Amino acid sequence: MGREDLELAIERHATSKLPNSDLFNIQTLGFRGEALPSIGSVSRLHITSCLQDASDAWCLKVEGGDKKAPMPAPHLQGTHIEVKDLFYATPARLKFLKTPQTELSHAVELLNRLAMSHPSVAFKLFADQRVVFDYKPCASLKERLAQVIGQEFADNALPLEMSRGDIHLNGFISLPTLSRANGVHQYLFVKGRPVKDKLLQGAIRAAYQDFLASDRYPLLALFLELPSEDVDVNVHPAKTEVRFRDSGLIRGTLVSALKQTLAGASHKTATTVSQQAVYAFRPEPATYRQPSLSSSYVPQAPRPNYTSLQEAPTPILEDMPLETPPLGFAKAQLHETYIVAQTEQGMILVDQHAAHERLVYEKFKAEKGHVHRQPLLIPEVVELAEDELMALKEVQEELESFGLIIEPFGEKAFLVREVPALLGEINIKGLLTDLADEHKELGDALSLKERLAEVLSTCACHN
The missing domain is CATH 3.30.1370.100 (MutL, C-terminal domain, regulatory subdomain)
Known part of the structure; x- marks a missing residue:
């Protein structure tokens, strides 16, 4: 930015990106121009910027809402924004911040989502005099996902792509054998904007319901592109929720794409699961134990093997009143997984x-x-x-x-x-x-x- 644009950037409502004030054709992540003025009003904000082929750069400082005059400064092409002492000017807001670790985790999550939507851009985060992450520019989305989510996801991810009319869906999803205890690692983007939409999350659950237990969640990163007039991004102040003009079509497209991709990879398993299975089938060295020859050794009669639901013999206990346990008396076992128990009034099936x-x-x-x-x-x-x-x-x-x-x-x-x-x-x-x-x-x-x-x-x- 030049000097005039730099001064304009910190004015409220002065940097609108809406062409012709059309609220139904939003192509950017923001449109009100509120971020920089708001940040400058509660912190020490320094902005240094230099235009392409310009001979000098300009630096503008805002401290607690007090704007200084722009000053010449050394800087390469581009813009550098520095924020210090956040909320120092508003102690009432400062005391409501969470622990530094929690606040940093929120910043990491936001930057991770932005990094995934822009694989060709480098992202580097410093905190407490250390590098939190350093993402180099990537030639493909899969490389960036390996940086953010982890190499394990990249090794066990399935590419997904589907188009229906003006709707285009692409990304990567995990094999059903690679899952987590919640949906923290489900990243959804609509027109490059990171969102947390209940409609899309419900479609993911529906597509995976035949492949995953109800308490497990897949890992995925999905990018949805559609015409601007078919989606409303202004339904939430943080722009994290969206509304679709034809929600049924969006849900159907997502479910269909997920199911087709999963069906085409039904023979695959995650690398970690495959390795565990290989180790499980390796024969263990046979061991021989010398039977004890002490006088206390008494041969045991072979135990009967009940393979069906036949009633096992009830032990004879004399002069001992029996109280039925809460889950009754175990009578049989099914598939080494379920126990059939008998109570005074019926039967209970117990998941072992x-x-x-x-x-x-x-x-x-x-x-x-x-x-x-x-x-x-x-x-x-x-x-x-x-x-x-x-x-x-x-x-x-x-x-x-x-x-x-x-x-x-x-x-x-x-x-x-x-x-x-x-x-x-x-x-x-x-x-x-x-x-x-x-x-x-x-x-x-x-x-x-x-x-x-x-x-x-x-x-x-x-x-």
């Missing part, structure tokens, strides 16, 4: 996995602060995204009270030294990513007691 999760959950609650920990013979290094690292740092002390001992390892990883003994062999990275996702989604909205309950349930589920 869910029942075991509940038992582990209750043990965790009872042992809080005194959880038996299992040190790892070789501590495991788990690499995580920047927002996941920040989320886990906020709950690190809470995790330690439940026997999960982690510590930062370098800039992009945690070192896991001990895990709760109750969990046995678990997928440690899956546990950490689920804990991080749940804290990002619910952390600020829940009390400490509720957050602890979420940690407990997540740990129990990974048993």
Whole structure:
């Protein structure tokens, strides 16, 4: 910008980008020109800019709404904006800010979404004298998604593309075998604008319902392009929600594209799942145990194998009154997954996995602060995204009270030294990513007691 445009940029309502004041033809992320004046009124704002082929640059300073005259300054082509001491001029707003870690995580999330919608642009974020991330320009969207979401997603992502009339949908979605505990890593863009739209999220759930359990969510990044007159971006002050003129067509296009892509890759599984399956099928070395020859050894009669729903013999207990347990008496097992129990008035079908999760959950609650920990013979290094690292740092002390001992390892990883003994062999990275996702989604909205309950349930589920 030149000197005149620089002075105009900090005036309210003076930088409208609307051609002919047409609210139905918005091609940019904003249109009111409010951002720079608002930021300058509550902080120390410095803007330095230089036009192409210009001989000098200009710097404009605004401190708490007090505008200074532009001054010549050394600068290369382009614009540099610096904001310091945010809300120093409005202490009432300052005291309502969250912790620095939480506020930084919000900034990281916003910049990550902007980086995904502009793969050819470099993004670099500094905080507390360190580089939070440094995204180099990318030749393709998949490269940028690998930078932001992670290489695991890029290795297990399916390309998606579909067009219907003037509607064009493209992006990448994860295989059903790569999922998370919530929808934090579902990135949706409409005309390049990052949105969180319930219609689109519902369409994703509907498309994946035959492939994923109801409590798991896919990872994806989808970009929707359509004529400006077919979408209204002004229904929310933050521009994070949109309204479509033909919502049924948009939903149908999204569901159809997702289902077709998933159906074409039904034979694939995530690389992490495939590796675990290979290890599971490797034969273990046979071991032979010498039977004890002590006089206390008594041969055991072979136990009957009940393979159907036939009634197992009821043990004979004399002179002992029996009370029916809450879930009745176990009578049979189906597919090594369900227990058939008999009660006084009927029958109960128990999910063994869910029942075991509940038992582990209750043990965790009872042992809080005194959880038996299992040190790892070789501590495991788990690499995580920047927002996941920040989320886990906020709950690190809470995790330690439940026997999960982690510590930062370098800039992009945690070192896991001990895990709760109750969990046995678990997928440690899956546990950490689920804990991080749940804290990002619910952390600020829940009390400490509720957050602890979420940690407990997540740990129990990974048993």
